[in-house]
Amino acid sequence: MSKPKVAFFDFACCEGCQLQVANIGELLIDVLDIIQVVEFREVMSEKWDGEFDVAFVEGSITDEHAVKRIKKIRERSKILVALGSCATIGGVNGMKNSFQLEEVGRYVYGEFYKFFPTIHTKAVHQVVKVDYFINGCPIYIPEFVTVLKSILQGIPYYVPEYPVCVECKLNENVCMYDRGLTCMGPVTKAGCNSWCINNGNICYGCRGLTINPNIEGFKEVLKNYKIPEDFLMKKIDMYNKCKELDKQ
Amino acid sequence: MKIEQYRIIEKSKFDDFINSLITFSKVVAPVYKGFKNYIFQEIKSAEQVSLKYIPTIIPPKKYFMPQRETILQFDVNNELKVEPIVEYENLVLFGVHTCDIAGIKCLNMVLSDKPKDTAYLIRKKHITIIGLECNDYCDEYASCSFVGAHIPTTGYDLMFTDLGDYFIVHIHSSKGTDIIEKTGIFKPAKDNNIEELRNLRAQKLKIFNNEVPTERRYLPDLFDRSFNASVWKELEQKCLSCGNCTAVCPTCYCFDIKDDVDLTLKVGERYRIWFSCQLDPFAKVAGGIDFRKERSARQRHRFYRKFRYHIDRYGMVFCTGCGRCSRTCMAKINLKEVLTSLIKESEAKIWRKWL
Amino acid sequence: MAKVVIKDSPYNVKRAKILDIKSLTEKEKLFKIVFEDRSWLDFEPGQFIMVSLAGIGEIPISVCSSPLNRHYFEICVRAVGKVTNSLHRLNVGDIIGVRGPYGNGFPIKMIEGHDLLIIAGGLGLAPLRSLILYAIDNRRDFGEIHMLLGCKTPKELLFVDEIEEWGRRMDLHFACTVDRADPDWKGNVGLITSLIPGVDIDPLRTYAAVVGPPIMYKFVIKELLAKGLPVDQILLSFERHMKCGMGKCGRCQIQNLYCCKDGPVFTFKEIMDMAEAL
Ligand SMILES: Cc1cc2nc3c(=O)[nH]c(=O)nc-3n(C[C@H](O)[C@H](O)[C@H](O)COP(=O)(O)OP(=O)(O)OC[C@H]3O[C@@H](n4cnc5c(N)ncnc54)[C@H](O)[C@@H]3O)c2cc1C
Ligand code: SF4
Ligand code: SF4
Ligand code: SF4
Ligand code: SF4
Ligand code: SF4
Ligand code: FES
Numbered sequence: 001m002s003k004p005k006v007a008f009f010d011f012a013c014c015e016g017c018q019l020q021v022a023n024i025g026e027l028l029i030d031v032l033d034i035i036q037v038v039e040f041r042e043v044m045s046e047k048w049d050g051e052f053d054v055a056f057v058e059g060s061i062t063d064e065h066a067v068k069r070i071k072k073i074r075e076r077s078k079i080l081v082a083l084g085s086c087a088t089i090g091g092v093n094g095m096k097n098s099f100q101l102e103e104v105g106r107y108v109y110g111e112f113y114k115f116f117p118t119i120h121t122k123a124v125h126q127v128v129k130v131d132y133f134i135n136g137c138p139i140y141i142p143e144f145v146t147v148l149k150s151i152l153q154g155i156p157y158y159v160p161e162y163p164v165c166v167e168c169k170l171n172e173n174v175c176m177y178d179r180g181l182t183c184m185g186p187v188t189k190a191g192c193n194s195w196c197i198n199n200g201n202i203c204y205g206c207r208g209l210t211i212n213p214n215i216e217g218f219k220e221v222l223k224n225y226k227i228p229e230d231f232l233m234k235k236i237d238m239y240n241k242c243k244e245l246d247k248q
Numbered sequence: 249m250k251i252e253q254y255r256i257i258e259k260s261k262f263d264d265f266i267n268s269l270i271t272f273s274k275v276v277a278p279v280y281k282g283f284k285n286y287i288f289q290e291i292k293s294a295e296q297v298s299l300k301y302i303p304t305i306i307p308p309k310k311y312f313m314p315q316r317e318t319i320l321q322f323d324v325n326n327e328l329k330v331e332p333i334v335e336y337e338n339l340v341l342f343g344v345h346t347c348d349i350a351g352i353k354c355l356n357m358v359l360s361d362k363p364k365d366t367a368y369l370i371r372k373k374h375i376t377i378i379g380l381e382c383n384d385y386c387d388e389y390a391s392c393s394f395v396g397a398h399i400p401t402t403g404y405d406l407m408f409t410d411l412g413d414y415f416i417v418h419i420h421s422s423k424g425t426d427i428i429e430k431t432g433i434f435k436p437a438k439d440n441n442i443e444e445l446r447n448l449r450a451q452k453l454k455i456f457n458n459e460v461p462t463e464r465r466y467l468p469d470l471f472d473r474s475f476n477a478s479v480w481k482e483l484e485q486k487c488l489s490c491g492n493c494t495a496v497c498p499t500c501y502c503f504d505i506k507d508d509v510d511l512t513l514k515v516g517e518r519y520r521i522w523f524s525c526q527l528d529p530f531a532k533v534a535g536g537i538d539f540r541k542e543r544s545a546r547q548r549h550r551f552y553r554k555f556r557y558h559i560d561r562y563g564m565v566f567c568t569g570c571g572r573c574s575r576t577c578m579a580k581i582n583l584k585e586v587l588t589s590l591i592k593e594s595e596a597k598i599w600r601k602w603l
Numbered sequence: 604m605a606k607v608v609i610k611d612s613p614y615n616v617k618r619a620k621i622l623d624i625k626s627l628t629e630k631e632k633l634f635k636i637v638f639e640d641r642s643w644l645d646f647e648p649g650q651f652i653m654v655s656l657a658g659i660g661e662i663p664i665s666v667c668s669s670p671l672n673r674h675y676f677e678i679c680v681r682a683v684g685k686v687t688n689s690l691h692r693l694n695v696g697d698i699i700g701v702r703g704p705y706g707n708g709f710p711i712k713m714i715e716g717h718d719l720l721i722i723a724g725g726l727g728l729a730p731l732r733s734l735i736l737y738a739i740d741n742r743r744d745f746g747e748i749h750m751l752l753g754c755k756t757p758k759e760l761l762f763v764d765e766i767e768e769w770g771r772r773m774d775l776h777f778a779c780t781v782d783r784a785d786p787d788w789k790g791n792v793g794l795i796t797s798l799i800p801g802v803d804i805d806p807l808r809t810y811a812a813v814v815g816p817p818i819m820y821k822f823v824i825k826e827l828l829a830k831g832l833p834v835d836q837i838l839l840s841f842e843r844h845m846k847c848g849m850g851k852c853g854r855c856q857i858q859n860l861y862c863c864k865d866g867p868v869f870t871f872k873e874i875m876d877m878a879e880a881l
Contacts, residue, residue, distance in 0.1 A: 030511045145511070153513055154692070155659055155685045162491060162527040169495035169576075170315040170522060172306045174285040177578055186490045186578060212528055214488045214543065221488070221578045319614045322657035328698045330657065332612030335604050363613040363849050370609065475878065502853035505614075505846045509658040516658045518614070520846075525853060531879075533842055534683055537817050539857070539879050549856075549879075557859035 004053035004152065007039035008083075009073055011059030011066050012093050012121070016138040017084030018042040018058050024141050031145070034152060052077040054151055060086040060093040060242070061122040074128040079151055082124040083144075085137035089208040090123040090242025092137070123242045132157050137206035137239070140192040160190040163210045164203050168194035176202045182227050184235055187213040209240050249445070254437035255417045261433050262415070266294035268431045269340060273376075276311065277342040278304055288341070297343065299410075302386040303570045307348050307498035308341055312355055312372055319367065319505070320518040334367035336374050340427070343380040347390070349404055350397035350568040351498025352377070357562045358501060376423050379404040383448060384455055389571030391584050393456035395464060397568045399449065411444050460587045464565060470594055471556035475548070479589045484544035486579045491524035493573035493581070494550065499566040500524070525549050551586065613849055616655050616700030617642075622675055624695055627761050630681050631726070632691055633667075637675045639698070644676045648733035649708030649812075649840055649868045653848050654678065655700035656693075660686045663845040663863070666704065667729040669736035679729040679761065705848040706867050709734050709838055714810045717836075718746035720802065722823055724795050724815025725754045728761050730840055730867075731814050735769070742774055749776040749802050753795030753815070757781050757788045776802070795819065799826035806831035814840040820881050824871060837871035841880070 008018055022042045024031065038048035055077035061070055074080055085091035124130050134147050150157040160166075164185035168175070171194055176183035184205030185197065196203050215236075219229050257265060269275050270292065278286045278301040286301040288308050306315075323329040344352075356372070359365035381400055382392075392398040400407045405424035408415045416437060419425055428434050462470060494500040504523040509516035524530065526547070531540040540546050554567040567583070574582040609615075623635035638644065644652070646666050655661035668677035682691045693699070711734075719738060723731045738745050750769060754760055760781070770777045778798050780791035791798065795815070811832055813823050820839060827837050843855035843862040850864035857880045860866065860873070874880040 027511075034511055034513075146508075149509055149511065149513060153509070153659065153689075155689060161529045162524075163488070165490035165492050166495065166524065166527065169306070169492050172287050172310075174281050174283050174305070175492075175576065175578075178283040178285060180283075186488045210528075212489070214485075217486055217488050217579055220486065221580075224580060319612065320616070324657050328618055328657055328700065330616055330618070330700060331608045332610065332615040333606055334609050334612070335606045337604050358851065361850070365851065366609045366612045370607075501851070503846065503851075504854075505661060505852070507658050507660050513658065518655075518657075518661070520852075523852070523854075525856075529844075530854065531844065533817070533844055535816070539843070545879065552858070553853075557856075560859055 003034060003036040005038045005048070005050070006035045006054045006056070007037070007048060007052045007077075008042065008056045009039070009058065009069075010041065011057065011070065011087070011124075012062040013059030013084065013086040013091065015042060015058065017086075017134075017136070018056075020138045020141055021056075021083075021144060024144075027141070027145065031148065035148070050076075054079045054081060056081045056083045057087050057124050058083045060090045061119075061124060061127050062093060063119055067119070067127055070124060070127055079131045080124075080128065081132040081134060081147065081151070082130045083134050084139050085135060085206055085208065085239055087124045088130075088133045088135045089239060090121050090126075090245075091239055093121045094123075094239070094241030095237060120245065121242055122245060126242065126245050133159055135159060135189060135207035136192055140195055142193065143191050161211050162190050163213075164188045164190045164192065164194050164197070164207075166190055167192070168197050168203075171198055173197045177225060182222065182225065182231065186221070187215065187218050187236075205235055205239055207239075209236065209243065249442055251437055251439070251442055253419050254442060254445075255419065255428055255434035256414050256437050256441050257417060257434050258414045263294035265431055265433050266291070266297060266342070268433065269342070269427065272430060273338055273340045275340045275342055276308075281305075291342075299343065299380070301343070303345065303347065303572050303575070305572075305576075306496055307351050307570065307572065308344055309351060309355055309498050309501075311339060311341065311375060312352060313359070313368055313501060316519055316521045317367070318517045318519045321515075322517070323515050325512075325514045332366075334370045336367075336371040338374050338376075340376045340378060342378045343408075344377055344404065345380060345382055345386070345570075346400050347392045347397045347568040347570040348498055349377065349379055349400070350392075350395070351570065353403045354499040354558075354562075354564060354566050354568070355501055356403075357564060361562070376427065377404045377406075378424075378427070379407040381407060381409040383410055383452065387571065387575075389574045389582070389584070390569055391459040391567075391571065391587075392569035394458050394460045395565050395567055395569045397570075398452065398456045409445060409448065411441070411448060414441075416441050416445050459569070459584055460591070462587075462591050467555050467565065468559055470590060471552060473594045473597065474590045477590055477593050479586055479593065480544040480548045483547040483581060483586075484542055486581055487526070487543045487547055488579055489526050489528065489543050489546065490578070491526045492576045492578070494524035494526055495522060496572040496576050497554075498568055498570055498572070499554065502530075525553070547581070555587075613847075614702070616653075616661075616702045618698050619701045621693060621695055621697050621699065624693070627679065627763075628759050630683075630759075631679055631761060632682075633677055633679050633762075634690070635675050635677050636699070636701070638701070643673050644701075644704065646670055646676070646704035647708030647711060648737050649730050650704040650706050651730075651848070651863075651867065652678070652701050652703035652705065653845075654686070654690070655702075656686055656689050657700065659689045661700075661846075662686045663705075663848060665730035665733070665840075667732045669733060669740055671737065671740050679726070679732075681726050703848060706863055707865065709812055709868050711737065714812075715741075715744045716746070718804060718809040719748045720804055720809050720811040721748070721750045722795060722799070722811060722813045722815070723750070723752050724819040724823075725759065726761070727814030727816070727819075727840070728752060729814075731812060732762060732765075734812055739772075739775075746808060747776065747804070748774065749804060750778070751795055751798045751802065752777075752779040753781070753798070755782045757785050778802070794822070796822045796826050799823065799830065802830075804830065806836075807833065810836045810838060812838045812840075817842065817881070824881075834875055835870045835872040839869055839871060839874070840867045841869065842867070 359368040846852040855862035
C-alpha cells in the first residue's frame, strides 16, 4: 500500500499549530514512515497538484478568497481535518464577530478598508464538511497523533464530550481554585490531558466550550470566588465567538 | 484487644522506621503539595511524609485500580494475537486513614464479585496497607463516623495510632508481622499502652459525632422516599458536571474501555480508564438518547450509588465519609448538606401524613 | 513494574473466525462465526456477546442464531460507528475477538407451555430471531406463536427469506408492517403498535417478547396492557452503553439494575416503576 498523501494548509491563524506538528521531535520519523507529506509550507516549498488523501487545515475563514480556496481544497481531499482552535471553532479570530464588520475593517485597514472586503470569521466546518477535529491553541501533539492513527485506521475520532477537569483530576493536580486562581477547565472540552494545568498554568479554555456547559452554574461559582462575571464571558468569547454561527 | 498483637514505636524512631522500610520496598505515603492539598506518592525519605494530613486529592484506590490500566495487549501483524495482562508491583502504602481503608474494602467487594477482576486481585495481593488512625476530624467535610469508618476494624496489615510520644501499632496480618520483624524497631506493647489506646478510643467517641442527623440503618428508607426530592432539582442549577466528585471518591469505580495502537497500527493495547456517571456521554445511547440527561438525575444517581443501590447488592454503604467530594466541588455541593436536606424533606413529608 | 499474562482475565477474548458474511440491507450484515478452537457458544436467546476488533474497540452484540446450532453462531450488525463500520469492512476468514455470552436472555423455561407474542421493531429482530428459531425448533413446547414485525421501510426489512418462510408456516401467526411503503410493498403500512389490537391472543396465557428502538417500548407496552397482558408477562430487552458486560463499569446501570448482568431482558414488572428505564 502506498503511503497516504498528506498536505497542510493555513488560513487566518498564527501557524502555531503547524509549528507544533513540525516540531514533534522523535515521533516525526515514525510518522513519516506511514504518511507522505506533499505540501507543508512550514517546512517545505514543494507544491502538489494531485489529490490529497488527508488535508490538514489550520486557521479560520475570514474572507471570500479564503472561502473559495477552502472549497477547492475540500474538492481535492478525501479527508479534511480542522487543525487547531482557529480551524475548529474560529478561535481567537472569532473575536472579530463581536464587532461590526465595518468597524473591524476600519480598524485594521484604516480608511482603505473598503478595498479589503471581510466577512464574519468562520470555523472551517461552517464553510465545508470537516471529517476530523483537532482542537487546541496550539494543538496537543498526542491528540494529533491519535487522530492521525484514527484516520489511517479508517475510524472516527470523537472529541471528548466532557470538561478538562476530568483529565486534570486523573493527573491529580492541585486545583487552580485552591491556589486562588480562576480556571476554565470546568467548561472547556477535554482532550489535551489538562496540559496547561499539569505545567502550572490555568486552563484558558483554548479548546472551546464543552458540549452542554453549565454557564449559569459556572457564573455562580465565580461569584463565590469573587471573580467578576464579565471575566468569564470575555474568556468564553475569546475562543467561542464563532459558535453562534452554528446556531443560525 | 489481644496484647500480643500490639507493638509500640517511639516517635523519635519513626523516621528510622520509614527509612528502613524504604530499603526493602517501594513506599507510598501522603505528601504535602501546597494549598492544603496532599497526594499519595512514592517517598524517598521520611521527611517527605505528612503525618497530619487531610484526605489526599485522589484516594489510594489509584494503586489498586489505576486511572489508566492496560488490560489486554494485542498484535495483529500476522494474525490476531491477544494477551490479557496485569501490571503490578510490591508496594507499601503508609499512612492510610480508616476512611480510605473502608474505600478499599468497597472496591474489594465489587471487584472480587463474580466474574472476578483478576488484575485487581493480583495487584491487591502485592500491596501492604499500613493504616494511620485519626484522633480527631481531618476537617469539617468529614462524615466518617456516620458510616462507621472512623475506627479501625479490618482491611489493613498494620495500624498506627498516635498516643503522644509513641505510636501503638496493631498487627493484623502476617504481612504486617513481616514488616515488624524486618524493620526491627518495634517494642512489645504493655498493659498501660493498651490502656491508653482504650482511653483514646473512648475520647474519640466524644469527638466523633454523627455528622448527619440520622442513622445509617435508616438510609434505605430515607432514599426510598427521596427519589423525587426537591434537593435534586436544586443541584441541577449548581452542578457543572465536571466529574470531580466521582474522580476523587474512594468508592467510585466506573470506567471506560478503549483501544490504542502504535504508529504501525498493528500493535497496541486495550485499556480501562476512570469514567464518571456525571459526564455527558455516560448514559447516552445511539440516536442521542440520554437516560440521565439532567444534571440533577446524574447527581441523584451518584448519591443512590453511595447510599442505596449497593446496600441491596453488596450489603454495604458505599460512602466512607472522607469528604473528598465536598472538598473538591467548585460549586460547593456538599454531601452532608444534601443528606441533611433529604432528611428534612422526608421528615416533613412523614409529618404531613400524620397530621 | 512487573507485567504478567493472566489468561483467566475476564477481559480475555477468544479468537473467532468469520465463516460467511451476508448483506441483509444497506446497513445490516449477517456474520456467521465459529470459534477457532471449535468450542461451542453456549447461550440463551436474548443474551449478548462482546465483539472486539483489536485496536478499534469492543461492543455488545446480540447473538441472533438458534442456541441449538452447534456448528456456528450468527450476529447481525448495523453499521453506525467505529466498531460496527469496521466489522462491515471485514472479509470471510478474518479473525475477530469474542467474549461472553453475557446477561439474562429470555426466560425460556417460563415461556414454555405458554403462547408467545413476538414484537420486533427494526434491528430488534436480531435477538428475537434467536428466540423464534428456538421456538420453531421446539415448536411443540410452545402454544400459539404470534409474530409482529415492523420497520421503517421495506428496504430495511431484515431476514427477508426467513420472514417469507415464517409467513407461510401454518403454525405461526405472522404480521409485518412498515412505517413508509414503497410501490412494491403489499403488506401493512403503519407503526407496529397498530398491529397489536388486531392480534387474537389469550392475554393470561401469553408472554410478549418485545425488542426495538427505545421510543417503541412505551407505545407497545400501553397497547399490551390494554390487551390485558399481566405486567410480568411482558418481556423487554434494553439497549444501553456497555463496556464490561459484567456489572462493573457502571455504564448500563438503570437504578439498582445492571442492564448487562440483570438484563438485558427484563419483565415490565421489574422496571415499570423505575425512572430512567424507558
Ligand atoms: C445488549 C445489546 C445488544 C445489542 N445487539 C446488537 C445487535 O445485535 N446488532 C447491532 O447492530 N447492534 C447491537 N447493539 C448495539 C451496538 O452495541 C452499538 O450499535 C455499538 O456499540 C455501536 O458501536 P460503534 O463502535 O460502531 O459505534 P460508535 O462509534 O461508538 O458510535 C455509535 C453512534 O454514536 C455516535 N457517537 C458515539 N460516541 C460519540 C461521541 N463521543 N461523539 C459523537 N458521536 C458519538 C456515533 O456517531 C454513532 O452514531 C446492541 C447493544 C446492546 C447493549
Ligand atoms: S485546575 Fe482547572 S481543570 Fe483542574 S480541576 Fe481545577 S478547575 Fe478543573
Ligand atoms: S488546559 Fe485548557 S488552555 Fe490548556 S490546552 Fe487544555 S483546553 Fe487549552
Ligand atoms: S464536583 Fe460538584 S460540580 Fe463537579 S460534577 Fe461533582 S457535584 Fe457537580
Ligand atoms: S461520596 Fe464523598 S464522602 Fe463519600 S466516599 Fe465518596 S468522596 Fe468520600
Ligand atoms: S474522614 Fe474521618 S477517617 Fe477520614 S481522614 Fe477525615 S477524620 Fe480521618
Ligand atoms: S456493561 Fe459494565 S456494568 Fe453493565
